[in-house]
Amino acid sequence: MPTAPTEHFETASTLAIVVSSNEPLLFLTEDQKIIAASASFCRAFEINPATVSGLPLGELGGGEWALPKLASLLTATAAGSAQIEAYELDLRRPGRATRRLVVNARTLDDGVVGPARLLLAVTDVTDARAAARLKDDLVRDKAILLQEVQHRVANSLQIIASVLMQSARRVQSEEARGHLHNAHHRVMSIAALQRQLASADGTMVELRTYFTQLAQSLGASMIADPARLSIKVTVDDSVVPADVSVSLGLIVTELAINALKHAFPAERDGMIAIDYRSAGKDWTLSVTDDGIGMPEGNAAPKAGLGTGIVEALTKNLASTIEVKDAAPGTVITIRHRETTDLETPDLETDVSSAV
Amino acid sequence: MRDGKPVVLVVEDSTLIRMSAVDLVQSAGYEALEACDADEAIRILESRGDIDLVFTDVQMPGTMDGIKLSHYIRDRWPPVKLIVASGAAILAESSLPGGSRFFAKPYDGTAITDAMARLLAEEV
Numbered sequence: 001m002p003t004a005p006t007e008h009f010e011t012a013s014t015l016a017i018v019v020s021s022n023e024p025l026l027f028l029t030e031d032q033k034i035i036a037a038s039a040s041f042c043r044a045f046e047i048n049p050a051t052v053s054g055l056p057l058g059e060l061g062g063g064e065w066a067l068p069k070l071a072s073l074l075t076a077t078a079a080g081s082a083q084i085e086a087y088e089l090d091l092r093r094p095g096r097a098t099r100r101l102v103v104n105a106r107t108l109d110d111g112v113v114g115p116a117r118l119l120l121a122v123t124d125v126t127d128a129r130a131a132a133r134l135k136d137d138l139v140r141d142k143a144i145l146l147q148e149v150q151h152r153v154a155n156s157l158q159i160i161a162s163v164l165m166q167s168a169r170r171v172q173s174e175e176a177r178g179h180l181h182n183a184h185h186r187v188m189s190i191a192a193l194q195r196q197l198a199s200a201d202g203t204m205v206e207l208r209t210y211f212t213q214l215a216q217s218l219g220a221s222m223i224a225d226p227a228r229l230s231i232k233v234t235v236d237d238s239v240v241p242a243d244v245s246v247s248l249g250l251i252v253t254e255l256a257i258n259a260l261k262h263a264f265p266a267e268r269d270g271m272i273a274i275d276y277r278s279a280g281k282d283w284t285l286s287v288t289d290d291g292i293g294m295p296e297g298n299a300a301p302k303a304g305l306g307t308g309i310v311e312a313l314t315k316n317l318a319s320t321i322e323v324k325d326a327a328p329g330t331v332i333t334i335r336h337r338e339t340t341d342l343e344t345p346d347l348e349t350d351v352s353s354a355v
Numbered sequence: 356m357r358d359g360k361p362v363v364l365v366v367e368d369s370t371l372i373r374m375s376a377v378d379l380v381q382s383a384g385y386e387a388l389e390a391c392d393a394d395e396a397i398r399i400l401e402s403r404g405d406i407d408l409v410f411t412d413v414q415m416p417g418t419m420d421g422i423k424l425s426h427y428i429r430d431r432w433p434p435v436k437l438i439v440a441s442g443a444a445i446l447a448e449s450s451l452p453g454g455s456r457f458f459a460k461p462y463d464g465t466a467i468t469d470a471m472a473r474l475l476a477e478e479v
Contacts (some may be wrong), residue, residue: 147443151414154442155369158461162375165464169382191461221465 010035010117013076014110014114017117027108028118030078032057032071035117044124045091064093070103077105078116088125100126150198157191181221182257182306188217189253193245206246208235209277214252215274222260228269231256238283247313248276248285254306255287255332263291265327270329281338357405361475362386366396366411366424376410378468381464383468385475392417393424400428406435407475410467413441425452438467 010027015036018027019054024041028034036054042049047061057074058066067089067352076082084105091099105120161184168180192213196205215231223229240248252274273288319336356362363380367373368391380387388406390396392415400406409428413421425437429452438457440462451457456470 014437061417092357151442154460155372158440158442159369159371161461162372162379162464166375166378169378188463195459221463 007226011110014108021121024040024122024124026039026057026118026120026122028057028074028120029173030117032074032078032118033211034060036283037098041122045122062093064091074105074118074120078118080107080116084120097126099124100129101286113278115159150194153194154191154198157187157194161187161191176259185218185221185253185310186250188221189214189249190246192217195241195248203242204239207238207240207245207248208233210245210249211235211252211276214249215256218253218256218260220234222257228267229260229271231266231272231274233274236278238276238278244317247317251285251288251310251313253332255308258306259289259291259330263293264290265292268292281336284333285335286333288326288329288331290326293328294323294330295324356407357386360384360386362388362405363406363408363471363473364388364390364396364399364406365422366390366393366409366415368392368412368415372412379464379467380410380471383471385471391415393419393421393427396424397427399431400435405433408436408441408471410438410471413439413443414447422450425455427458428452429455436471437475438470440467 015027018025019038020034021038022040023038024042024044025038026034027036034055034057034161037047037049037052039049041047042052045061051062058071070087070089073082073084077084086105087103087105089101090102091101102123102125103120104123105118107116108119122230164180164184166185168177168184171177193205193210196210196213197203211233212235216234219226219231223231230240254275256272259272263272268291270290273286275284275286275288277284310321314334317334317336322333322335324331324333363385365373365376365380365387367376367389368465370391373389373391388399390399393411394417396409396411397425400409409425411421411424415421416474419427421439421441425439428435428437437452438458439451439455440458440460442460454474456474458466458470
């Protein structure tokens with residue numbers, strides 16, 4: 001146990017605490033001579049523990065601790081006029097990489113009257129800083145990479161959308177043109193989601209913004225006279241995972257396209273209401289129109305690709321689909337229920353009030 | 356203008372998108388020219404004085420991207436209208452010359468032709 005040849009002796013317990021400190025620690029006299037150094041300090045800075053006692057701080061090791069700024073801060077601390085908190089300095093030793101240190105110093109207050117004594121704690125943060133820098137670099141790289149991917153996705157979607165639109169303009173048959181337009185809407189529906197995912201961080205999608213964008217995009221390309229037809233979106237504050245939002249968005253797209261194409265023949269006025277609300281894990285999506293209603297029985301049109309898509313996605317979302325006469329018009333409701341105890345029949349009133 | 360038809364220069368490095376954009380411009384009743392990067396676009400702008408509107412992509416190989424190109428055009432040919440499209444979801448319209456329009460890719464053809472019609476209508 002190193003002891004200092006000072007005029008008053010430190011208690012053995014104080015010295016023991018210093019020497020066994022896990023954090024590299026120096027115990028110094030007022031004039032910056034070493035009373036004791038922790039074993040961790042000697043290990044970290046390659047100092048022979050046998051040589052430290054009584055040595056001035058500036059002569060420790062190869063003299064690398066003779067740091068004027070540190071000395072003056074310690075003097076100020078000893079005088080009680082300052083306290084060193086998280087002061088950073090570089091420790092330079094010949095033949096060794098520079099180490100970045102964070103030092104904290106305070107006077108030891110153990111009730112002993114006499115000259116002040118100092119506790120100097122030294123933490124080597126070189127590796128931690130390098131790790132933090134590496135992490136920052138990785139985060140930045142990841143952000144750049146993600147942005148690049150989003151760019152490419154947007155460009156690819158643009159190619160698909162452009163080719164579909166170009167084909168639609170060229171094709172002679174009205175029916176084929178309709179199919180190409182629908183395909184274009186589906187691509188744009190996914191693009192709206194992609195855009196929202198790119199502008200928000202994370203993978204959760206806020207449905208109100210997404211459905212509103214969808215409705216705007218569908219309206220812009222399918223409604224020639226906004227005074228005659230409109231799409232209204234009513235969505236609560238629901239936020240869903242990206243994969244769920246893709247399915248919901250495509251369902252909304254299909255149902256809205258269907259209503260726009262079939263519910264309002266002969267320049268009929270009307271509105272399409274898209275409504276989504278959730279309670280816990282349960283949710284209900286409805287698309288209502290006040291058009292001519294669905295023909296039934298033999299007059300019912302053959303199910304097209306759109307119907308197939310809606311059925312598949314509904315099943316995928318573990319939900320049920322219901323088509324009802326809204327008098328006038330049609331309401332299509334997709335429900336997902338995890339709480340099985342109550343069916344909520346009040347939904348129809350909700351939906352019809354939205355029309 | 357050429358024979359009473361507005362002239363639109365499409366600048367886009369992706370062949371398929373450029374082809375469709377040219378088709379879109381033509382279907383809207385305009386004369387379409389095409390360039391695959393900013394340098395070619397500038398050469399075309401220098402070679403003829405009848406271009407009314409430039410519809411450009413942002414990310415392109417070559418010395419300038421679409422944003423730099425749009426500023427360059429605004430400085431050298433102030434009357435030329437500008438529409439910029441990019442795969443970047445968020446692009447501050449403030450980074451573009453005043454009066455130009457921005458669209459995120461994939462853009463809707465109708466939205467582009469509407470914007471073209473509006474910009475060309477405010478002809479000086």
